[in-house]
Amino acid sequence: MKIVSTFHPSSSVLSSAKCRLSERNLEHLVVAKLNRLDVYSLRPHGLQHECGVDVWGKICSVKALPISEYDGRSNIVVMIAHPEPELIILSYADSEGATPELKVKKQIPLFERSPRLAEFFTDFLIHPSGNLAVVSCYTGKLKIITLKGGAYQNDFDVSLPELNVFSLAFLPNADEDYTLGILYLDIQGCLQLCARDIDTENQEVSSQHSTLLQSTWISEKVIPFPKDSPPQLIVVNSDVSAGGGSDKDAFSGGVLVVGGRQILLYEFASKDSQEKQRGKRKRLEIKKKSLDPSESSKARAKERERESRRRKPTASVEWPWSEVTSWCNIDQDTSRILIGDSFGRLSLLSLSNVNQLGMILVPLGEASSPTTLTYLTNQIVYLGSHLGDSQLLQISQSATSGQESPLLVMPPETKTVSPGSLSNVPSKKGKEKAPTQDDMEVDDDHADEYSKGRVVDPEGSFISVLESYKSIAPIMDAVLVDTDGSGQNQIVTCSGGSNTGSINIVRNGADFKELAFVAGLTDVLGVWPVRSMYKDAVDSHLFVSTANGSHLFRINDLGSNISFEQMPSSGLTINKPTLAFSNLSKRERMEYIDSSLVVQVLQNGAFFFEWSSTTNTYEEKARWMPPERPQKPTPEIVAADINASQVALALSGGIVVVLNIESDTTNLRVVINHVTGSEISAITIHPLNTQKSFSTQLAVAYWTRNIVEIFKITRDGLQSTDSGKSPQLPAIVRSLMLYNFGTDKSPGPDHHPYLLAGLGDGSVATMSWKTGALTDRKVISLGCAPVHLSPCIVDGRKSVFAAGNRATIFYCEKGRLANSPIMLKEITSLCSLNAISFPSSLVLAGATGLFIGNVKDLNKMHIRSASFGLDNPRRIVHEPSLKALGVAFTRIEPSRIGNYEASASLFRLLDDNTLAVLGQYRCELDEEIVSLTTFTAAVGDQKKPFFCLGTLIYNAEENETSAGRLLIFTVTIASGKQSAMELSLVTTVDVNGCVFALRTVEERVVAAVNSSILLYRLEVSEEETPAPTFAFKKLAEWNHNYMVTSLSSFDDHIGAGDQISSVSLLKVVDKRLISMARDYGPLYPMAVEALSTKSLICANDTLNIIVFELTKNVRGEALEQVGNYHLADMVSKFIRGSLSSIDSTKAPLLVPETLYFTSSGRIGMIIDVKDRDFALHLTELQRNLGAALLGVGGVSHARYRAPKNTKGISDGDNAAFGFVDGDFLERYLDVVNQPEKLMCVMKGSSVPEELKLSQDEIVKVLEELQSLH
Helix, strand or coil, X not given: CEEEEEEECXXXXXXXXXXXXXXXXXXXXXXXXXXXXXXXXXXXXXXXXXXXXXXXXXXXXXXXXECCCCCCEEEEEEEEEECCCEEEEEEEECCCCCCCEEEEXXXXXXXXXXXXXXXXXXXXXXXCCCCEEEEEEECCEEEEEEEECCEEEEEEEEECCCCEEEEEEEECCCCCCEEEEEEEECCCCXXXXXXXXXXXXXXXXXXXXXXXXXXXXXXXXXXXXXCCCCCEEEEECCCCCCCCCCHHHCCCCEEEEECCCEEEEEECCCHHHHHHHHHHHHHHHHXXXXXXXXXXXXXXXHHHHHHCCCCCCCEEEECCCCCEEEEEECCCCCCEEEXXXXXXXXXXXXXXXXXXXXXXEEEEEECCCCCEEEEEECCEEEEECCCCCEEEEEECCCCCCCCCCCCCCCCCCCCCECHHHHHCCCCCCCCCCCCCCCHHHCCCCCCCCXXXXXXXXXXXXXXXXXXXXXXXXXXXXXXXXXXXCCCCCEEEEEECCCCCEEEEEEEEEEEEEEEEEEECXXXXXXXXXXXXCCCCCXXXXXXXXXXXXXXXXXXXXXXXXXXXEECCCCCCCCCCCCCEEEEEEEEECCEEEEEEEEEEEECCXXXXXXXXXXXXXXXXXXXXXCCCECCEXXXXXXXXXXXXCCEEEEECCCEEEEEEECCCCCCEEEEEEEECCCCEEEEECCCCCCCXXXXXXXXXXXXXXXXXXXXXXXXXXXXEEEEEECCCCCCCEEEEEEEECCCXXXXXXXXXXXXXXXXXXXXXXXXXXXXXXXXXXXXXXCCCCCCEEEEEEECCEEEEEEECXXXXXXXXXXXXXXXEEEEEECXXXXXXXXXXXXXXXXXXXXXXXXXXXXXXXXXXXXEEEEEEECEEEEEEEEEHHHCEEEEEEEEECCCCCCCCCCEEEEEEEEECCCCCEEEEEECCCCEXXXXXXXXXXXXXXXXXXXXXXXXXXXXXXXXXXXXXXXXXXXXXXXXXXXXXXXXXXXXEEXXXXXXXXXXXXXXXXXXXXXXXXXXXXXXXXXXXXXXXXXXEEEEEEECCCCCEEEEEEECCEEEEEECCCCEEEEEEECCEEEEEEECCCCCCEEEEEEEECXXXXXXXXXXXXEEEEEEEECCEEEEEEEEEEECCCCEEEEEECCCCCCCCCCCCCEEEEEEEEECCCCEEEEEEECCHHHHHHHHHHHHHHHHHCCCECCCCHHHHHCCCECCECCCCCCCXXXXXXXXXXXXXXXXXXXXHHHHHHHHCXXXXXXXXXXXXXXXXXXXXXXXXX
């Protein structure tokens, strides 16, 4: 069984709405992502997150539902489109002193099994009064919902004659009726605009078009058929001023049609015109009922002729950009509208005095490609994006770029005017230029000058980004890399689209910010901070021990300028390496007081010094040296540790000595001399209570036994117990620390003492000491170099820094010990440092010197991005030998709607650390790179890396691609520099189709070309030519599919995904492709990964994850489904591996197996559970949690995770199997503090459902699960 958990949540923003949710005078922004709602309050400092809730389903839209006309508060309405359409009404609870939360008031199911899903418009509308909502999710049907006081009242279904609806809008009606504007595609493929009235009493939509808006068809030349974003309707209210004219000339409101080459404004009919139309319609109805067939036929013909007329728009303006993806009103009176296109180009449409000035389009600038725009306040706009970072924008009154050249390029066919000419009102020909309502019924291509509108010449950018919200959606491809060979994996994703293509490096852990560097110190063995007086808050010196001696540096810190000055005459011993160094407090009259004492421990003794202000050096006050033994060598000090008043020494021969300073003197006293009988490798005497200047416990580690033993310090010496001995550790302990990560109160819930042991093999062992016994041992690897430990404070919490080949920070999170990796390597020693310029910092000793910096953001997701703008990365591979990434880019030049979109395809080599471009290849016209892989081949006596690119050659006349190429590249270092590489095309192969996928299997390349799977090998010939020649030879072909779009490999086995059918498992044997087994069910896989030679995992188009295993039956070998789970997200890529390290010293219960990536920016982890009995326990826990915890959306958790098909699910469908929801299981940790719910979960609904695992066992497992993602 497997656990599905989330590493990085979905970051794609789909919808947003501004409203006031609480009784306080505070406005809110509601942001909808794929499966989550977040509520932010609008504060002077920006957006402040208030609360959020996960939703069981795919959110498509969110809107505010007014509670009443007079109360400005609203509820929230969310529409779920998948797996079952549903409308959810939520209220916002914000009581005094409580955490705000969203509560479900009503869930309205919309699912129907028979109807066809709406193709273009799946959304809902809420009338401004808050009394009616219209939902569209099926073709030819609408659901009408009556509301009152922000709550559900009733609902009914109505049939809609217009089938292919592009957009709906509530039109303001003075008669208090509900009128719906409809933009749709008729059966002849023509775009039509009409309106219908909603009769709530009779629960129907009017059979005839509403007289409020004259129906019309719109030319395809003006609004071509949309590619991605359908045209939309925007209502313009009637209170737009007509510029002081008479009521007859006043603008009576209208509707905008946006999404074409022009923005069209159709004005509403006046009351007189509506009465006239009703009269005509009434007379026509009488004639249609006439007994005279001729008169009846003429009446019907007249009706059809009226409905087919093309009405002249009241006003129009050119739209010079690409498809409109989002818009929002800037003013409540809708006189200014912000419109954004698919490439993030934002423009302001002004309708002020539209009857005199016409519509004016003002280009503002470029931002991320918007999916939602929401005006907040004071010219601040929230832009939510699916293809890039969401942003908080400010619109300025003047251009902010300061550049003379325009930032937005205007198409050459678009005429523009200067901003200064806007004050000139276009003259109207004659005295009666405003068209009457009757004029609107006549086809007329003539338009007045004012009605054509004007586009302002862009002179700079009027928008500035106040804040960006990082998004890595959509993830098109990804690769797991270890850039520095340290074993710390990072994820590199191909993300973005349109104008926001990006490569993102994603990792989890802490962040180290370097503040200073001290060069020249090499072979550092130890480093310690030194204060002038023990109780000083600021360190004044830094003591460094190297292989050749020791050094004292004075810290000259003036705040603005800092330097490290070496003190050659310090009075300390500097010609020998130092084992330990620290400040000491002095003891007088049974109290510990401030002092300038320090202790330096060398191999031959411990030396106590006191600072002399007269000589500005340290003067020796006392020393302790191992006593000589007759006829035996004098013991040496092999390890030491120091606290405020005690010096613990480990001597050769297994001797432990503890020293302190006698009261009221500076004389040394040996308080403990203990023989352990085993050679000691490490020692610690760190007090667990930081308020005390001494420790009552001491821990040592032994060379020969690889164990740690904790002694209790008593008056009689060191006392040992069996509970204080650790189990056998996997390697020698080289550093040791007994550390309390919590409060000093013992015992207590926040008291968290742990023993940490840095091992010689590069691992760190941790054990809890809370119960007085060493329990809960865990071991994590940091490479192969010995690990050093040092206490520090990070983000205000107690931590321990562990460093070897790699580094990590241990800290306590929710009562458990956690670790956060940090991108540092080859650290030989470290210590904390607190200087004026470097507060709460660390000093790290590396190969070239000392690094000074601080650590922030424990366990935070770190994303480092490189933006490529219009170059959108689509495929990526990593070649470790070159330390380079191979990335395929697709570039689409922005164009106006209806114009040709020029595209190009590129292959680039990027530095895997800096993401700088090292080399580039540009494909031929009409050729696009679809797949990538890298492999090695022998050239002479060397193995050289090669890149293989699979392409398609586009032909507009073909329905299925019939031509493509395989391109083989090698890489050479240009001029001997790593920063420049040359790509050399060594050979090409033409194929009969699109190369959808490529994989490398033992220096051979497997290619998926349309329905075929081909096997190739690169052959190198060095005979009779000065330079080697290359040929890419086809070895085998397997053609038993419809459309193979994904490949995976494990050893010599290949998993193939046929997007029209299912999956297959093949094996490469010499020059052949052998079919092992196939699944014949209608699966429609989108991504496939081989987990082993006998198992596959795939994701399909209905957002399920399926696992197959190779089994044997009477007919031979077959692929059997052993897991099926609804993820509710589109997986684009699976990668074997993980980002976390696990305890390699024991067989773990949970093994990270696979990472998955989705189109919404989600990164998840699939964790394998090897123990079948334990897997059953987790399944039972999920079942009981599902009964006790209700979610937002759906019926139950079990129904939500049940596998889906294209027709949804029914009560007879099977539940998910082979998987459990890790994110849902982790909610148990919140239930622990709720006794009633905890009892329900533990006991279940009956005796057989009672959980077998104890509460502590469940918590321990779930904490381990949390540590893996």
